[in-house]
Amino acid sequence: xxxxxxxxxxxxxxxxxxxxxxxxxxxxxxxxxxxxxxxxxxxxxxxxxxxxxxxxxxxxxxxxxxxxxxxxxxxxxxxxxxxxxxxxxxxxxxxxxxxxxxxxxxxxxxxxxxxxxxxxxxxxxxxxxxxxxxxxxxxxxxxxxxxxxxxxxxxxxxxxxxxxxxxxxxxxxxxxxxxxxxxxxxxxxxxxxxxxxxxxxxxxxxxxxxxxxxxxxxxxxxxxxxxxxxxxxxxxxxxxxxxxxxxxxxxxxxxxxxxxxxxxxxxxxxxxxxxxxxxxxxxxxxxxxxxxxxxxxxxxxxxxxxxxxxxxxxxxxxxxxxxxxxxxx
Amino acid sequence: xxxxxxxxxxxxxxxxxxxxxxxxxxxxxxxxxxxxxxxxxxxxxxxxxxxxxxxxxxxxxxxxxxxxxxxxxxxxxxxxxxxxxxxxxxxxxxxxxxxxxxxxxxxxxxxxxxxxxxxxxxxxxxxxxxxxxxxxxxxxxxxxxxxxxxxxxxxxxxxxxxxxxxxxxxxxxxxxxxxxxxxxxxxxxxxxxxxxxxxxxxxxxxxxxxxxxxxxxxxxxxxxxxxxxxxxxxxxxxxxxxxxxxxxxxxxxxxxxxxxxxxxxxxxxxxxxxxxxxxxxxxxxxxxxxxxxxxxxxxxxxxxxxxxxxxxxxxxxxxxxxxxxxxxxxxxxxxxxxxxxxxxxxxxxxxxxxxxxxxxxxxxxxxxxxxxxxxxxxxxxxxxxxxxxxxxxxxxxxxxxxxxxxxxxxxxxxxxxxxxxxxxxxxxxxxxxxxxxxxxxxxxxxxxxxxxxxxxxxxxxxxxxxxxxxxxxxxxxxxxxxxxxxxxxxxxxxxxxxxxx
Numbered sequence: 001x002x003x004x005x006x007x008x009x010x011x012x013x014x015x016x017x018x019x020x021x022x023x024x025x026x027x028x029x030x031x032x033x034x035x036x037x038x039x040x041x042x043x044x045x046x047x048x049x050x051x052x053x054x055x056x057x058x059x060x061x062x063x064x065x066x067x068x069x070x071x072x073x074x075x076x077x078x079x080x081x082x083x084x085x086x087x088x089x090x091x092x093x094x095x096x097x098x099x100x101x102x103x104x105x106x107x108x109x110x111x112x113x114x115x116x117x118x119x120x121x122x123x124x125x126x127x128x129x130x131x132x133x134x135x136x137x138x139x140x141x142x143x144x145x146x147x148x149x150x151x152x153x154x155x156x157x158x159x160x161x162x163x164x165x166x167x168x169x170x171x172x173x174x175x176x177x178x179x180x181x182x183x184x185x186x187x188x189x190x191x192x193x194x195x196x197x198x199x200x201x202x203x204x205x206x207x208x209x210x211x212x213x214x215x216x217x218x219x220x221x222x223x224x225x226x227x228x229x230x231x232x233x234x235x236x237x238x239x240x241x242x243x244x245x246x247x248x249x250x251x252x253x254x255x256x257x258x259x260x261x262x263x264x265x266x267x268x269x270x271x272x273x274x275x276x277x278x279x280x281x282x283x284x285x286x287x288x289x290x291x292x293x294x295x296x297x298x299x300x301x302x303x304x305x306x307x308x309x310x311x312x313x314x315x316x317x318x319x320x321x322x323x324x325x326x327x328x329x
Numbered sequence: 330x331x332x333x334x335x336x337x338x339x340x341x342x343x344x345x346x347x348x349x350x351x352x353x354x355x356x357x358x359x360x361x362x363x364x365x366x367x368x369x370x371x372x373x374x375x376x377x378x379x380x381x382x383x384x385x386x387x388x389x390x391x392x393x394x395x396x397x398x399x400x401x402x403x404x405x406x407x408x409x410x411x412x413x414x415x416x417x418x419x420x421x422x423x424x425x426x427x428x429x430x431x432x433x434x435x436x437x438x439x440x441x442x443x444x445x446x447x448x449x450x451x452x453x454x455x456x457x458x459x460x461x462x463x464x465x466x467x468x469x470x471x472x473x474x475x476x477x478x479x480x481x482x483x484x485x486x487x488x489x490x491x492x493x494x495x496x497x498x499x500x501x502x503x504x505x506x507x508x509x510x511x512x513x514x515x516x517x518x519x520x521x522x523x524x525x526x527x528x529x530x531x532x533x534x535x536x537x538x539x540x541x542x543x544x545x546x547x548x549x550x551x552x553x554x555x556x557x558x559x560x561x562x563x564x565x566x567x568x569x570x571x572x573x574x575x576x577x578x579x580x581x582x583x584x585x586x587x588x589x590x591x592x593x594x595x596x597x598x599x600x601x602x603x604x605x606x607x608x609x610x611x612x613x614x615x616x617x618x619x620x621x622x623x624x625x626x627x628x629x630x631x632x633x634x635x636x637x638x639x640x641x642x643x644x645x646x647x648x649x650x651x652x653x654x655x656x657x658x659x660x661x662x663x664x665x666x667x668x669x670x671x672x673x674x675x676x677x678x679x680x681x682x683x684x685x686x687x688x689x690x691x692x693x694x695x696x697x698x699x700x701x702x703x704x705x706x707x708x709x710x711x712x713x714x715x716x717x718x719x720x721x722x723x724x725x726x727x728x729x730x731x732x733x734x735x736x737x738x739x740x741x742x743x744x745x746x747x748x749x750x751x752x753x754x755x756x757x758x759x760x761x762x763x764x765x766x767x768x769x770x771x772x773x774x775x776x777x778x779x780x781x782x783x784x785x786x787x788x789x790x791x792x793x794x795x796x797x798x799x800x801x802x803x804x805x806x807x808x809x810x811x812x813x814x815x816x817x818x819x820x821x822x823x824x825x826x827x828x829x830x
Contacts, residue, residue, distance in 0.1 A: 051375030052659035057666075060379055080735040082527030083513065089527065114518070117527060163784060169518030191473075191783050192516050194776060197658060201595045201651045207472030207784065220650030220665075224672035295665050 038098060038272050042073040045262075046094075046102040048087025050080050054216065054296060058131055058260050059103040061292050065283030070275070083107065085117035092123050096265040098272035101127060106172050106258050109316040113323035114170045121312035124263035125273060128280045129303035129311065131260040131293055134234030135176035136215045136244070140206060141228050148231040148250050151210075155186035164188040165199035165208040170323065173199075176233055176256040177212035178326055183252045203227065214258055215241065216297025233257065240297060259301070261308055277305050332459055339684025343692055348388055348685070355392035356693045359399020360700065362416070364407055366540050367730030367740075369416040370400035371656045378663055386667035387682055391689040393663050397656050398450060398639045398690065401599065402697045405442040405632055409435055410711050411723045413544030413730075418599035418635040420539045420765055421607045425620060425627030427547075435712045438628045439705035440567035445581040445633035447698040453589045453640030454690045457647070462676065465648035468593040473780035474792050476596060478801035480774035483601065485805045485812075486608035487766045497759045505767030508533055509775070516779035528739040535600070535769060537740045538747050540727050542761045545748025548720045550755055555716060567705050573625050580610050580626035584633030591634075592641025595653040600769050602638045603631035621762075640690065646671050647683060 045063050049055045056078065063074040079087035084107050091102030104124075111119045137148065145151040155162050164181075166174040169192045181188050188210075193199040196213040203211050204226050211218070215238060221227035222241075231247050232238050233256045247254055262280060264273060283289060284302040293300040303311060342348065362373035373396045381389035404419030409426035422442065429438040456464075471479075487502065511522045512532030523529035569577050584606045591602040610630040611620045620627050643660075645651040650672035652658035664671050669679060676683055711719070731744040751761060785791035793799045 050655075051372050052378070052655065052662065054662075056375065057378070057662060064379065077736055079737060080531070081737070081739070082530040085527045085530065086735070086737070116520075116530070168515060189783060189786070191780050192518075193780070194515055197652055198596050201469070201645075201653075202472055204649065204651065205469035205472050220661075220670050220672050223670050224650055224674060226649070226673075292666065295668065296662075 038275055039070055039072045041099065042075050043070070043098075044100045045074050045076045046087050046091050046100065047076055047078050048080065048084035048090075048103065049078065049105075051078050054298070055103060055105055055260060057292070057296070058298075061289055062103075062130055062262070062280065062283045065286050065289060066276075066279040069279040069282050083111075083116055085111060085119065088119050089117060091263060091265060092119065094265045096125075096268040098264070098268050098276070101262055101264045101276065103260060104263050105260050106315065108263075109312055110170070110172065110175075110319045110323065112316075113320045116170075121309065121316050123266060125266055125268050126305055126309045126312055127262040127264055127273065128277050128284070128305055129259055129261040129301055129308045130280070130284045130289075131298045132234070132301040133214045133216055133258045133296075133298040134232040134238060135173060135212045135256050135258070136218055136229045136241075137177075137180065137210060137212050137231045137233070137247075138200075138203065138218045138221075138227050138229050139210045140203060141226050143209070143228070145230070146228070148245065148247070148252075151230055152184045152186060155181075155184070155188070160187045160189055162186070162188050162210060163191050163208040165191050165193055165202050165211045165213075167196040167199055167213055168192050168194065170326070172256065172258050173211070173213045175319070175322065175326070177210075179254045179256055179322065180212060180233065180247065180252065183247075183254045200227075214297060219297045238297075239299065240294060261303070261312070273305060335680055335684045336458060336688060338681065339686075339688035340691075342387060342681060342685035343391070343688040347385075348391055348689060349692070351384070351388045351392040352395050352689050352693050353696060355395020356399035356402075356697050356700070359396040359401075360403035360697070362396060363400035363403020363405075363419075364415050365730055365733075366407060366413050366415050366544075366727060367536060367733040369536065369656075370397050371659060372733070373400060374656055374659045374663075378659065378666070381663060382666070386664075386669060387685050389663060389667055390660070390682075390686055391693075393660050394643070394686060394690060395693045397660065398636065398693065399697060401450075401632075401636045401639055402443065402446050402701055405439065405446075405628075406708050407726075409438045409442070409628070410708065411544060411719070411726075412547040413723060413727055414536060414539050417535050417539075417769075418603055418638075419632075420535070420543075420600065421603040421631040422628055423539070423543045424607065424762055425622075425624050427543075428621065428623035429625070429628065430709070430712045432623055433712075434623065435709035436567045436706050437569055437625065439708055440702060441569060441577055441625055441629045442632040443698055443701035443705060445577075445584060445629045446636040446701075447694055448581050449585045449588055449633035449635075449637035450640060450694040450697075451691060452585050453592065453637040454687060454694070456589055457640045457644050458684075458687050461641075461644040462648045462673075464593055465644050468595060468645055469649070470797060471594045471596075473777040473784060474795055474798040475801070476594070477774060477777035477781050478792065478798035478805070479594070480770050480777065482801050482805045482808075483605055483608075483770050484767065484774065485808050486605065486612070487763060487770070494758070497757075498763055501754075501759050501761065501763040502767045505764040506771050508538070508764070509768045509771045515776050516783070528735075528737070532772070533743060533768075534734050534740060535765070537731050537734055537744050538768065539765055540731060541744040541747025542751040542754075542764065544723060544727050545744060546751030546755055546761075548723060549748060549752040551716055551720065567702065567709075569625055576614075576626050577629045580606075580630040581633045583609060584630040585637045587630075588634035588637025588639075589641040592638040592653070593644055595645050595651050596773070597638075597642075598654050598769075599635045599638045599642075601773075602634035604766055604769065606630035606634035647675055648673060650675075 047056050047059045060076050063076050067074050079090050094100035111117045145154050164177045196217040199211050200217050202208045229244050233247050281302050284300050290300045362368050374393050404415035405422050407413050407415040408419040408422035409430050412423050412427040414420040426438045513520050513530055587606050588602040591597050610626045611617050642653045645653045646657050652661045731740040734740040
């Protein structure tokens with residue numbers, strides 16, 4: 001009896017082990033199968049701005065690099081309108097099956113404070129940051145001031161007389177110049193243009209006295225020796241312009257940068273998110289993207305889903321506090 | 330002379346097999362993009378940029394600029410044949426191009442547009458090559474106040490397009506003005522007339538509106554008369570009649586000058602020279618009543634002007650690094666991506682590059698002329714297709730075109746609404762040209778006025794204190810006074826212009 005009992009136990013153990021081993025294998029297989037299964041078809045990337053702009057080019061190059069890693073095509077679709085609101089809302093309301101993701105610029109964290117839409121970071125699953133571009137306080141090359149201190153001094157003597165061009169009311173560069181003016185204790189007359197390029201053109205023609213738009217927009221003017229940059233508004237000096245000081249090191253505690261990142265519809269599975277985030281990280285850190293970013297005056301900066309979420313929440317809080325003080329409308 | 334030598338060097342580069350091929354691809358894609366409504370040169374260039382990554386910089390820019398100026402040729406075709414503008418610059422061509430097609434003279438309209446485009450394009454490239462750098466500094470003098478004055482001048486000229494009844498013309502003009510108010514006010518950021526609809530925040534799209542007003546209403550109107558519709562006349566050749574040559578060539582000459590001048594001004598777009606040219610032609614014509622019924626100058630002038638604009642608009646880019654229109658901003662992006670910085674140093678540091686591009690543009694324009702003249706006859710046969718078959722086709726093309734504007738059904742809806750509105754306005758005899766014209770001009774005008782007021786700290790009279798804006802405003806006043814005097818003199822016969830569409 002004992003023998004039989006032992007035999008049975010032995011058999012059952014062997015059976016169980018076999019089962020669990022098989023179960024383990026099966027589990028492993030199904031896990032692998034699932035990982036393999038995503039992505040199994042093309043992924044749609046929604047860009048909320050028109051083709052050709054900085055946002056669109058960034059998104060397309062990232063998409064091209066991510067395709068190589070994911071081995072499925074990424075189809076870039078431009079859904080324009082509502083100063084980006086249409087496209088971003090489209091992503092928000094897309095199915096969270098991992099086959100739709102979107103590009104978002106800094107404006108995503110500003111829309112609610114500006115009253116443009118109900119968008120805010122908590123309505124998305126944040127995937128990661130790709131780019132960063134600092135505001136650059138830029139004046140004509142023949143202006144009488146050569147440093148940011150001299151400029152502030154001049155502005156103090158001419159309160160309200162300095163005309164500063166920006167890329168539209170409530171745009172990130174409007175906020176940059178106002179935030180700087182507040183910290184420096186000066187007052188500018190803001191002149192909004194339809195985008196940063198016309199503002200820079202007006203600066204070259206001496207129709208305005210300064211602009212605080214992105215470094216990329218003023219790069220060719222600086223290289224043509226028509227403009228000079230007095231300071232950048234990022235935390236650290238820019239790699240492309242190492243001689244230009246930051247506002248922080250000059251004692252003005254203000255930092256305004258533009259950035260671009262990617263988001264998923266809320267509730268996308270963590271496994272899918274990880275696959276995409278890994279592909280995004282590789283795409284941002286690739287040499288050709290770094291080269292592209294540098295040529296455009298941007299920096300390729302990757303932030304993981306967690307870091308990007310914290311960062312976007314901080315930005316959202318900053319703009320929600322700051323924009324109401326601007327007295328728009 | 331030195332420049333001439335360099336240009337010949339440029340031809341050497343441009344005449345290599347690969348560069349010729351890229352030039353051909355560029356202008357062909359440009360033609361197609363121009364033909365398809367909704368798909369404009371901006372989208373066309375943007376979508377092809379990723380394809381250029383692996384190319385030599387020279388070849389890449391040759392191809393992209395080919396799309397840019399090629400699209401100006403293509404847009405004409407749909408305007409003339411089916412009254413649906415293929416891209417914004419050809420909206421004006423509908424006014425006289427389509428009536429010509431109805432008379433069986435579509436070939437002539439397309440032929441003249443092709444010849445005018447070639448002349449305008451080529452002369453403005455010569456300008457770009459030889460006098461561009463000197464003129465670029467002048468262009469910078471155009472700030473918001475000058476721009477405002479130019480827009481006022483344009484609007485005053487539009488009075489000439491009011492149609493047979495001044496009241497109806499004014500109604501149309503004000504509809505256009507009101508439509509242009511929709512969307513976010515660029516200066517205060519206030520959102521106007523959007524009824525909470527996010528799609529309206531950036532305002533209405535010109536091509537969508539024009540497709541509805543011109544193309545769709547044409548179909549609706551035609552459907553009504555499907556039984557008794559005049560059979561389109563036979564296609565009668567590609568060249569104007571003997572007595573039409575002189576006015577046509579004069580119109581081409583004036584169009585070239587206007588287009589080149591406007592092209593220099595940053596912030597302008599290719600619709601403005603077309604509008605100015607059309608109104609100018611109508612004003613100086615001996616018999617303005619022909620306009621709107623198939624006046625050949627009404628096609629020749631604007632079509633030349635928008636091509637001449639293209640070459641000149643590259644001057645601020647090549648010499649100062651300033652993109653003066655969205656499409657050029659994309660070409661600027663391509664320059665940067667290929668490691669070149671447009672600006673004063675471009676001609677000095679990369680002369681081979683610049684001259685090769687310029688040479689390729691001569692070649693591209695020639696290719697386009699060769700492609701367009703013989704093909705004009707083939708295209709023109711489309712006008713002879715029975716409406717039963719043609720209308721559904723136009724409808725499909727229009728819907729796809731409207732959809733591509735922002736990849737959403739919203740614009741398709743907008744087009745239908747304007748199609749119905751256009752139909753009703755045709756019934757009420759309200760001219761549609763002023764709607765489109767004021768729509769284009771007033772947006773830019775409002776921006777620049779508000780910017781100027783901020784610049785002058787509220788003192789509007791400062792507008793007259795600046796030489797360029799002062800001159801333009803005084804000129805506008807004179808034109809306005811002359812119009813009023815003419816009106817009083819001729820009593821009711823004034824503005825004797827029957828723009829019928």
